[in-house]
Every structure is written in C-alpha cells, then in structure tokens.
Amino acid sequence: MADLQLSADEEMVERLLDAAARGDLGQVSSVLSRAPSLIDRTGSRGWTALMFGARNGHYDVVKELLDRGCDRFSVNASSQTAYDISKFWGHGHVCRLLGRTDAPGENYFGRETLDRLSARRTDQAWLEARRTAADTVYLLFSKLSPMVSTSCRRQGGQPELRLCRLGHDAVKPLLQKPSTVLVFLGVERTDPPSPSRQADEAPRDPPAWFAVGTEEDADEFLAGGGEEKRLFPRSSHRDLLTLSEDEAGVVAQARSVLAWHSRYSFCSTCGGGTRLEDGGYKRSCLNAECPSLRGVHNTCYPRVDPVVIMLVIHPDGQQCLLGRKKMFPAGMFSCLAGFVEPGETLEEAVRRETQEESGVKVGRVQYVSCQPWPMPSSLMIGCLAIAVTTDIRVDENEIEEARWFSRQQVMDSLLDGAQRVLTVPPRQTIAHQLIKHWIGMNANL
Numbered sequence: 001m002a003d004l005q006l007s008a009d010e011e012m013v014e015r016l017l018d019a020a021a022r023g024d025l026g027q028v029s030s031v032l033s034r035a036p037s038l039i040d041r042t043g044s045r046g047w048t049a050l051m052f053g054a055r056n057g058h059y060d061v062v063k064e065l066l067d068r069g070c071d072r073f074s075v076n077a078s079s080q081t082a083y084d085i086s087k088f089w090g091h092g093h094v095c096r097l098l099g100r101t102d103a104p105g106e107n108y109f110g111r112e113t114l115d116r117l118s119a120r121r122t123d124q125a126w127l128e129a130r131r132t133a134a135d136t137v138y139l140l141f142s143k144l145s146p147m148v149s150t151s152c153r154r155q156g157g158q159p160e161l162r163l164c165r166l167g168h169d170a171v172k173p174l175l176q177k178p179s180t181v182l183v184f185l186g187v188e189r190t191d192p193p194s195p196s197r198q199a200d201e202a203p204r205d206p207p208a209w210f211a212v213g214t215e216e217d218a219d220e221f222l223a224g225g226g227e228e229k230r231l232f233p234r235s236s237h238r239d240l241l242t243l244s245e246d247e248a249g250v251v252a253q254a255r256s257v258l259a260w261h262s263r264y265s266f267c268s269t270c271g272g273g274t275r276l277e278d279g280g281y282k283r284s285c286l287n288a289e290c291p292s293l294r295g296v297h298n299t300c301y302p303r304v305d306p307v308v309i310m311l312v313i314h315p316d317g318q319q320c321l322l323g324r325k326k327m328f329p330a331g332m333f334s335c336l337a338g339f340v341e342p343g344e345t346l347e348e349a350v351r352r353e354t355q356e357e358s359g360v361k362v363g364r365v366q367y368v369s370c371q372p373w374p375m376p377s378s379l380m381i382g383c384l385a386i387a388v389t390t391d392i393r394v395d396e397n398e399i400e401e402a403r404w405f406s407r408q409q410v411m412d413s414l415l416d417g418a419q420r421v422l423t424v425p426p427r428q429t430i431a432h433q434l435i436k437h438w439i440g441m442n443a444n445l
C-alpha cells in the first residue's frame with residue numbers, strides 16, 4: 001500500500017515538472033490544488049517545477065508557483081537557483097519576477113525600501129511635523145536590538161521575525177527622556193502619482209520612518225502586542241538574519257547609526273559633550289572653542305568601516321580557498337575577510353589580508369558586490385581574487401584552518417542531502433553569495 005502511495009506521488013511529481021517545463025499553467029494549478037505539498041519536490045538533478053518553468057521562460061507558471069509559496073532559493077545539483085537558470089537562458093521577464101528577493105548584486109541587509117531624503121534632515125519644521133503625523137512609523141531599539149514580533153511562521157521553517165511598527169503616541173513618553181536617540185530614516189518609496197489625481201489635490205508626503213534607540217530594557221513595550229509575541233532578540237547576529245529582505249535593509253541603516261550614537265557620546269576631538277543634529281545623522285560638539293566645529297570633520301558623522309571579503313580562486317580555476325575561525329560551528333568554512341586600512345586600495349587590502357591570514361599570494365582582484373553588515377557598521381566589499389601561489393600557512397591568531405576545496409566539494413555543501421566535507425555560512429551572508437557566484441560562473445546545466 002505504502003509503495004503504491006509512493007508511486008502515485010512520484011507520478012504526480014513527474015506530471016507537475018513536465019507541465020511546468022511545457023508552460024501548461026492549467027495542469028500545474030490542477031496538480032497543486034490536489035497535492036499542494038508537492039510544490040518543491042524535485043526530479044532528476046534536483047530540478048523543481050520552478051526551475052523548469054524558469055528554464056523555458058514560462059512567466060505564468062513561475063508566477064503561479066511563487067504565489068503558491070514555493071521555495072525560490074532551492075538549488076539544483078549544479079547549485080543553481082531558478083533565478084540563476086532563467087538568467088543563464090536570458091529570460092529577463094522571469095528574472096525580474098524571481099529577482100524580487102534575489103536580484104543580481106543585491107545582498108541581505110542591502111535593500112533600500114525607504115527614500116532617505118537626506119536634504120530634509122536639516123529642515124526642523126518638516127521633521128517636527130513628520131514626527132507627530134498619524135501615519136509615521138517608529139521602530140524601537142533597546143540596546144541595539146529591534147523590537148520584533150513572532151506572530152507568523154515561515155512555511156516549514158523557523159519562526160519569522162517581523163519589525164513592530166509603532167505610532168507616535170506609543171513612543172511619546174520615551175522620546176521625552178534626554179537619553180533617547182531619535183533617527184530619521186526616510187520616507188516610504190511611492191509609485192508615481194496616478195493620472196486620475198485631481199490637479200488641485202496637494203501631493204501628500206509619504207509615511208516617514210524613525211528609529212528610536214534606548215539603552216534601557218524597554219520591556220514595558222513588550223506587553224502591548226495582543227496575540228503576537230513581542231521581544232528584543234538578545235543574540236542579535238543570528239536573529240537579525242531571520243527578518244524579511246525588506247526589513248533587513250532598514251534595520252541595517254537604523255542599527256548602524258544607533259550603534260554609533262551609543263559609542264560616540266562625547267566629542268572625540270576635545271572630550272566635550274555633544275548635541276544630536278541632522279535628524280540623528282550628526283553629533284556636534286557643545287564646546288564653542290572645539291576645532292571640530294570648524295571645517296569638515298568625519299568625527300561628527302556616523303562611521304562606516306570598509307571590510308574586504310574575498311573568494312580566492314586557485315590558479316587551476318577549479319578550487320577555492322576557504323578558512324575557519326575558532327568561533328565557527330564545527331565544519332563551517334568561509335571566505336577570508338579583513339578591514340581595509342587607511343591609505344589602502346581595495347585590491348591591496350585583498351592581497352594583504354589574504355597573505356596575512358593564509359600565506360597565499362593573490363594577483364588579479366575583481367569586485368563582485370557589497371553588503372552593509374550592521375554589527376556594528378561594516379560595509380563588506382565582496383571580491384573574487386586569483387591566487388598566484390598555492391602553499392597555505394595560516395595566521396593562527398585569526399584562522400584555525402584554511403584549505404583549498406574543489407568545485408564539487410563546494411557544490412555539495414550547497415545541496416540539501418549531499419555528503420558534505422564542509423558547510424558554508426547561511427545565504428544571508430555575502431560569503432555565501434560569493435561562493436555561489438563562483439559556482440554559477442560555470443553554468444553546468
């Protein structure tokens with residue numbers, strides 16, 4: 001009986017994959033209406049219905065599968081997502097559909113959903129009006145942790161955290177405390193005005209967003225959530241990686257600026273007190289004699305720390321260099337990385353950090369993409385680097401082990417259920433995306 005059931009299931013999967021490959025929307029919908037759990041099932045070489053639809057540019061089928069909640073990130077035996085496949089075959093319309101959460105060059109923490117409107121930061125009257133407007137959104141951070149709720153669950157996965165959006169009334173008492181920090185994040189991006197709008201209608205400002213930061217526990221806010229469970233995640237590194245792509249971008253912006261405020265309360269030129277200006281994007285010294293008040297001083301502005309992160313490719317093109325720090329979970333290897341130093345180009349920082357950490361010398365360096373990393377304010381600059389030597393000698397202060405891994409070993413690490421000699425960091429890290437980029441450069445369909 002069980003065997004019969006299994007083969008009936010398998011037959012349905014075959015029918016689904018075949019219909020997706022042919023672009024038969026009716027058949028895809030009919031199979032999934034009867035057996036929704038088959039949506040992410042795979043056929044030969046790990047291909048899902050989404051991948052077959054994407055391979056042949058079937059927009060309607062891809063849309064239907066996405067609407068029904070399929071996993072757009074799953075990879076086939078060549079470690080390609082449906083997006084990689086549609087990009088390879090030149091189906092731009094399908095790429096755009098799939099690219100919403102996996103666009104080329106876009107990394108987690110990198111999405112800008114707000115227009116920062118930096119010119120408004122000095123407009124006190126405008127800021128004041130936006131602060132009290134009914135549609136204004138406040139994000140609350142306690143000790144740099146955003147207040148989130150866990151009301152819904154991602155399909156078959158871990159709980160999804162969502163940012164709690166508060167109104168002015170809720171945060172008003174907190175805003176009156178002198179130690180609270182308020183940062184203007186921007187306004188929601190809007191579509192162009194519709195042609196039906198009356199010419200005499202005044203254009204309305206889109207909703208503004210602010211971040212409110214406190215060093216207090218702020219636990220009194222956790223009670224007001226009704227059905228949903230509210231919390232300030234304390235292991236922020238891990239928990240921040242479970243936000244949606246849209247919310248991760250705004251958290252990266254807010255958390256880095258708030259982290260700067262929490263660590264730079266005093267003027268670093270004269271040690272005097274400071275005052276917040278420019279919607280939370282500047283701290284000016286209160287000492288009228290301070291040199292920081294004359295000319296341009298980067299001490300007054302939030303900091304961004306550039307970090308190069310590189311996937312070093314073996315001269316044979318078929319292996320890459322990955323290292324592990326002692327603090328990594330067992331078996332995990334990642335790209336080498338390091339802070340850019342003053343007066344250094346990105347290429348030189350890649351060469352220096354690679355040689356310091358692994359002893360390997362690097363020649364050509366190619367930029368791939370970057371990622372804001374708000375722990376607290378790094379900008380990860382992702383590169384591919386071609387090695388000119390292969391002997392490894394690790395800097396044991398920083399790296400426990402570094403090894404050359406073959407393309408197949410790396411591909412297996414990206415596949416569910418494959419035998420693995422290593423694990424790579426999660427998809428939200430640019431390290432993961434660089435590794436996938438290298439695998440995808442040799443499309444093996």
Ligand SMILES: NC(=O)c1ccc[n+]([C@@H]2O[C@H](COP(=O)([O-])OP(=O)(O)OC[C@H]3O[C@@H](n4cnc5c(N)ncnc54)[C@H](O)[C@@H]3O)[C@@H](O)[C@H]2O)c1
Pocket residue numbers: 305307309334335336337338339353371373375378380398425429430431432
């Ligand atoms: N998103 C990702 O995929 C990813 C992957 C790897 C590393 N990272 C991040 O990159 C950052 C840098 O990597 P690393 O630790 O290998 O760098 P690294 O190799 O330069 O070594 C770190 C050391 O550099 C010194 N340092 C120099 N400038 C610093 C600065 N501005 N801030 C802090 N320390 C500074 C400190 O002594 C620190 O211990 C880390 O904070 C890490 O969180 C992110």
Ligand SMILES: [Mg+2]
Pocket residue numbers: 336337338339353357398
């Ligand atoms: Mg390093």
Ligand SMILES: [Mg+2]
Pocket residue numbers: 337338339353356357398
């Ligand atoms: Mg280093």
Ligand SMILES: [Mg+2]
Pocket residue numbers: 338339353
């Ligand atoms: Mg360094």
Ligand SMILES: [Zn+2]
Pocket residue numbers: 267268269270271272285286287290291292
């Ligand atoms: Zn000063």
